[in-house]
Amino acid sequence: MFSGIIERLGTVRSASVRDKAMDLTVETGFPDLELGESVAVNGVCLTVETFDSAGVATFHLSGETLSRTPLDQLKAGSRVNLERAVAASTRLSGHIVQGHVDGVATLASVEKAGDSYALRVFVPQALRQYVVEKGSITFDGISLTVNDLHDDITRGNQAGFEVGLTIIPHTWEHTNLSTLSVGDRMDVEVDVLSKYVENLLRFSPSLGKVAS
Numbered sequence: 001m002f003s004g005i006i007e008r009l010g011t012v013r014s015a016s017v018r019d020k021a022m023d024l025t026v027e028t029g030f031p032d033l034e035l036g037e038s039v040a041v042n043g044v045c046l047t048v049e050t051f052d053s054a055g056v057a058t059f060h061l062s063g064e065t066l067s068r069t070p071l072d073q074l075k076a077g078s079r080v081n082l083e084r085a086v087a088a089s090t091r092l093s094g095h096i097v098q099g100h101v102d103g104v105a106t107l108a109s110v111e112k113a114g115d116s117y118a119l120r121v122f123v124p125q126a127l128r129q130y131v132v133e134k135g136s137i138t139f140d141g142i143s144l145t146v147n148d149l150h151d152d153i154t155r156g157n158q159a160g161f162e163v164g165l166t167i168i169p170h171t172w173e174h175t176n177l178s179t180l181s182v183g184d185r186m187d188v189e190v191d192v193l194s195k196y197v198e199n200l201l202r203f204s205p206s207l208g209k210v211a212s
Contacts, residue, residue: 105187
């Protein structure tokens with residue numbers, strides 16, 4: 001479980017794709033990693049397979065992970081957002097983030113807005129019911145607030161909507177957002193609480209079953 005508050009930017013040392021899977025080596029900067037612990041890499045929950053005292057860690061990404069995320073675009077030198085799993089005593093400064101990606105979004109625009117940045121991100125239509133204005137959403141593992149929503153957007157042959165975001169200077173400088181270009185793909189995870197509410201409404205006998 002994560003909170004969407006990025007701890008540090010890591011650097012990809014190598015990314016090797018073979019047999020529809022990937023071996024990923026990242027310079028995390030975490031000197032006290034543990035074998036088998038979970039680390040969110042651009043918002044994707046991955047397991048530490050090996051590590052050293054300098055924090056260089058290796059992860060194995062299955063074909064399932066590669067098919068559902070844009071992590072296959074990583075290469076040596078790529079900067080990635082890193083967050084270790086929260087402890088029970090940790091302040092939940094962001095929101096509940098599982099590291100289980102719901103889809104792939106696309107950066108649609110970036111504009112300077114005073115000392116901040118205004119972003120619009122295209123999200124597939126299938127996730128629209130889970131996103132609300134001023135609610136929480138996660139892009140590349142970063143817990144962000146939805147400023148506004150723009151519906152009925154089409155990119156290529158894909159229907160979707162755009163999420164408007166304001167990125168403050170700290171977030172811009174301490175995450176990978178400053179390294180992205182318009183058209184780049186991003187992991188997106190919606191607020192899991194909205195999915196539980198939907199499931200309860202559909203299947204709870206006490207609430208009455210809602211037709212899907």
